[in-house]
Amino acid sequence: MDKQDIIKPENLVYKKPTLMNDNPMHYCPGCSHGVVHKLIAEVIEEMGLENKAVGVSPVGCAVFIYNYLDIDWEEAAHGRAPAVATAIKRLWPENLVFTYQGDGDLAAIGTAETIHALNRGENITIIFINNAIYGMTGGQMAPTTLVGMKTATCPYGRDPKIQGYPLKITEIAAQLEGTAYVTRQSVQTPAAIRKAKKAIRKAFENSMQGKGSNLVEIVSTCNSGWKMSPVKANKWMEENMFPFYPLGDLKDKE
Amino acid sequence: MAKVKGAIVVDTERCKGCSLCVVACPLEVIALAKEVNLKGYNYALQVVEDKCNGCTSCATVCPDGCITVYRTKVE
Numbered sequence A: 001m002d003k004q005d006i007i008k009p010e011n012l013v014y015k016k017p018t019l020m021n022d023n024p025m026h027y028c029p030g031c032s033h034g035v036v037h038k039l040i041a042e043v044i045e046e047m048g049l050e051n052k053a054v055g056v057s058p059v060g061c062a063v064f065i066y067n068y069l070d071i072d073w074e075e076a077a078h079g080r081a082p083a084v085a086t087a088i089k090r091l092w093p094e095n096l097v098f099t100y101q102g103d104g105d106l107a108a109i110g111t112a113e114t115i116h117a118l119n120r121g122e123n124i125t126i127i128f129i130n131n132a133i134y135g136m137t138g139g140q141m142a143p144t145t146l147v148g149m150k151t152a153t154c155p156y157g158r159d160p161k162i163q164g165y166p167l168k169i170t171e172i173a174a175q176l177e178g179t180a181y182v183t184r185q186s187v188q189t190p191a192a193i194r195k196a197k198k199a200i201r202k203a204f205e206n207s208m209q210g211k212g213s214n215l216v217e218i219v220s221t222c223n224s225g226w227k228m229s230p231v232k233a234n235k236w237m238e239e240n241m242f243p244f245y246p247l248g249d250l251k252d253k254e
Numbered sequence B: 001m002a003k004v005k006g007a008i009v010v011d012t013e014r015c016k017g018c019s020l021c022v023v024a025c026p027l028e029v030i031a032l033a034k035e036v037n038l039k040g041y042n043y044a045l046q047v048v049e050d051k052c053n054g055c056t057s058c059a060t061v062c063p064d065g066c067i068t069v070y071r072t073k074v075e
């Protein structure tokens, strides 16, 4: 059978989600952000919420997500996405409202907004891309940077005596009354990607059913900031990030 | 028994040559081209014609959504 006989519309089994437009994404080759963008687009399409979804974009590498996914977006000041999402969801309770935030955005400058929105039980979802670094600004240390990990601002490796310990926001979120679903996922293999997609779907459904706030952490790579190839970065993540940031559901209030 | 046959189409101009699809393919069907696209990246290509089973692993891991997958059964 020739390749051309297989490539027919009736045999199509996978294509880029429709909500992801053809604008070239500015991300470095192999960056986890793109994979998570695709999952968000797929889930919104499968839920039929194309016209009801409102995302709040962060400051960080994902600042331009509004150029890539064709839904409504609001751009928030650095770290303030959960506060902006609170307002949108309260004014438009019928809409699907979520934030998309990096670890610098969410776990440093936006810690207060994040914890209080989750604790208030706002019916939103926070998608949290934890690549343990400030990617956009050139690879500085983040609150999430692992002990011993080298960055531009801890070139000899993070030393708890100087920079303190990495912050596990997701564990904190699981303790809060207002959260319905808190989970930690990853997107480096097809199996992990399928799980992460299910988690995003569950979080979005919870928020539409008024069950409370939802946090989906995605342990991610920043191959540029980590100064590795994309393939090596995925391996490094599995070996170094997963032991400290173990995958799985931390809370599921059925 | 029916056999499953697959094929992929890569948007070679969108591709950034990250290699994630190359390592994700269980059948070693994909390689990066020696040539570069307009962005200067060695793009991914299906280099083995007959082996792909359309499992979609390559397309699922592609951060830029460059890969379209087709699959059919042949008797």
Ligand SMILES: Cc1ncc(C[n+]2csc(CCOP(=O)(O)OP(=O)(O)O)c2C)c(N)n1
Pocket: A058, A059, A060, A061, A062, A078, A101, A102, A103, A104, A105, A106, A109, A129, A131, A133, A134, A135, A136, A137, A142, A222
């Ligand atoms: C008020 C303010 N302070 C600082 C900055 C600089 N800044 C831009 S992005 C960023 C951190 C981004 O890191 P992260 O949220 O982890 O996103 P990533 O790029 O890693 O995805 C910082 C500190 C800013 N834009 N605005």
Ligand code: SF4
Pocket: A026, A027, A028, A031, A032, A033, A061, A131, A135, A136, A221, A222, A223, A224, A225
């Ligand atoms: S700097 Fe890091 S997070 Fe930003 S696009 Fe590049 S790899 Fe991704």
Ligand code: SF4
Pocket: B006, B007, B008, B024, B025, B026, B027, B028, B029, B030, B046, B051, B052, B053, B054, B055, B056, B057, B058, B059, B069
């Ligand atoms: S569809 Fe599966 S077998 Fe075919 S190229 Fe992609 S990963 Fe390889």
Ligand code: SF4
Pocket: A030, B010, B014, B015, B016, B017, B018, B019, B020, B021, B022, B043, B044, B061, B062, B063, B064, B065, B066, B067
């Ligand atoms: S995963 Fe996508 S961007 Fe990376 S080499 Fe393959 S087709 Fe190109």
Ligand SMILES: [Mg+2]
Pocket: A102, A103, A104, A129, A130, A131, A132, A133, A134, A135, A142
């Ligand atoms: Mg980051």
